[in-house]
Amino acid sequence: MKLFLSLMTALALPTVALARPVLTIEAPAARVIVIPEARRDMALEADTRLAIHPEAGESARVTGASSWFEQKLPWLFGYSCQANGVSRWGQTIPLKDLPTLRVRVPLDAEIVSRGAIHGQTGAARALTLSASGCGTWRLGALSSALTVTQAGPGQVIASHVDGRLAATVDGAGRVVVGQGVVSSATLVMNGSGRIDDRGTAGVLHAKMNGSGHITVRLLAGQANVSYDGNGDVTWGRPKGRKFCSGLSCY
Structure with a gap:
């Protein structure tokens, strides 16, 4: 059943502008x-x-x-x-x-997930996801924005993100973006997890608090990086011009 x-x-509620x-x-x-x-x-x-x-x-x-x-x-x-x-x-x-x-x-859509939740979503315009626990979320293509927070050892795997990307990992979890082009990527690591953006970002704002890893495959513009720990923030440059790690480019 x-x-x-x-x-x-x-819900029989008065007619109002719905959030x-x-x-x-x-x-x-x-x-x-x-x-x-x-x-x-x-x-x-x-x-x-x-x-x-x-x-x-x-x-x-x-x-x-x-x-x-x-x-x-x-x-x-x-x-x-x-x-x-x-x-x-x-x-x-x-x-x-x-x-x-x-x-x-x-x-x-906006989703809050607590527990061993194994979720999957279809393609959408934008998604705000707050996940805590050890489950896995697999996201369809997002044409406008992804805002995701992963707390705990779980993982969020997005196939494609365009527009804007904001990802935070608290603990040993993982956030992966398979491909896409975002104007800005705001990536925060609080712990030993990983954030991997395998697409292209215009501007990177990264904050490393712990021993984790933040990786952006291609960064077209400026990188603003802050550290409080021994983790790594790395990104590549288009056309193979430079590979950057931390505050140095090679």
């Missing part, structure tokens, strides 16, 4: 499929292990699956995310068996 909820009809709806996912583990569309509201479909809580402004919070998860992986010290699922002390729940949420969102 599945639960389905359209936030446009679920961008926010999807918040708080579950020990889940599989999330996000479908961006030309719409203002969100439509959510979840299996019965998850609960949908409507919130003001067409936003929604999704919780649940705690009891089911503990039955599948009895509590010891914690769990880890694997490519094929979620594991604890040699026991694994495959991705296909995780509680599943399917959600249709506006083309400019």
